[in-house]
Amino acid sequence: MSQQSGIEPLIPALQNNLLLPLHVTFAILAYGAACVSFAAAVLYLLRPRLGDRIRAYPSARVLDELGYKAAVITFPLLTLMILLGAMWANVAWGKYWSWDPKETAALVTWLAYGAYLHARVVAKWRGKRAAWLLVIGFITILIAYFGNHFFGGLHSYGV
Template sequence: MFDISQYCLVAAAILVAVALVAKIIGFARSSERSPDHAYSATGREGGVLLAERPAFASPETGHGAGSGEPHGFIWYGSRMTWLALAFLTASLAARAIVTGHGPFTNQHEFAVSFAWGMLVAYVWVEYRYKARTLALLVLPIAGAMLLYALSIDSEVRPLMPALQNNFLLTLHVATAVLAYGGAAVSFAAAALYLIRPHVKWNGLPSRDLLDEIGYRGALFTYPMLTAMLVLGAIWADIAWGRYWSWDPKETASLVTWLIYSAYLHARVVRDWRGNKAAYLLILGFAAVLFTYYGNLFFEGMHSYA
């Protein structure tokens, strides 16, 4: 089973790379020949933009408005992404069978889970909004995370005493994985929002749609981060006898939660949009990455992960 897990992981990494190349070629070709399509919002509800599925979201179809499925390299890129997600799911499942618990207990396992969360979030956004250009930012990050996982120790070791609670381990880290996946999609949408006025590329979605995707991603990320913090505090009290110890990873998680709190407050209360909101989403994902990698540089109670 361990070998199956590793083979599936390698296959997923290769498929992510192939999907990225296919997307780049597909969008480059479509940008050369497709007319630009405008997108206009049709309504708002509670300060939230209500998106339609615009024609530009499938730039290689060439069939005009209402076309839902891409063709050519973009189609292959999407299918390779879905296949990569399937292999990554199989890798995590096989790893869980080998270890007897959720595959979330060290840097290798969580790197694979982090990449899985990003692919899940991206596939959902691709299905819901047809904004396939987000792959140009999400796939490189997921691919880099998989390469990192392959470069570090993947040996299965017994759980340390603090981690021997399968129920809380699964819930705590699973919410983190889902939150980080949503944050990655929000980051990609925010980054494309900022470069959209400076890039004459017909394959890019409108700024309105990118703004909405960033917001929707943050709406998903925030409750997952909240659940992660609450579950982590409960687990910390069980394992170490106190709910909070200002461990570097705990502190970084709190800062990340505060950034997304600030973004959602500004968005909902003051209808804060545009470049400043996009910068907050980028800052939030930078905090996510620091939360994940910070324990490599700072000692603490989470140094095992």
């Protein structure tokens, strides 16, 4: 089987030279910060089982604070990602929001991290409950990231 050798221009949605790279950059940064909060939450949850076996294991307080601080970074980055994506969508497709599966998953992710921060600050959730919220938040990140492979939509560029 042979590969196509011709060069074809990008579809119009991918031709924005400013908004697209900014949108993707903030997505990468947000997802990276979410990975840190997830790792801290998982280590927090595993600490009772692994703490005695690992000498340099961080304290529960340190892991709880690390998860929180990473989520504090994740949330505004997700906000910027969604705003820049909406501006890009308006340029590319003529509307800011189309309830595309990836857009919807990004909104659910934003709400999950907002719920975590709300529970943390207003309800004073710490420890195990807060760690589980970060795990749920990261699951929504995975759905948002990989969802277009399963659900299609405007973000499926020949996938």
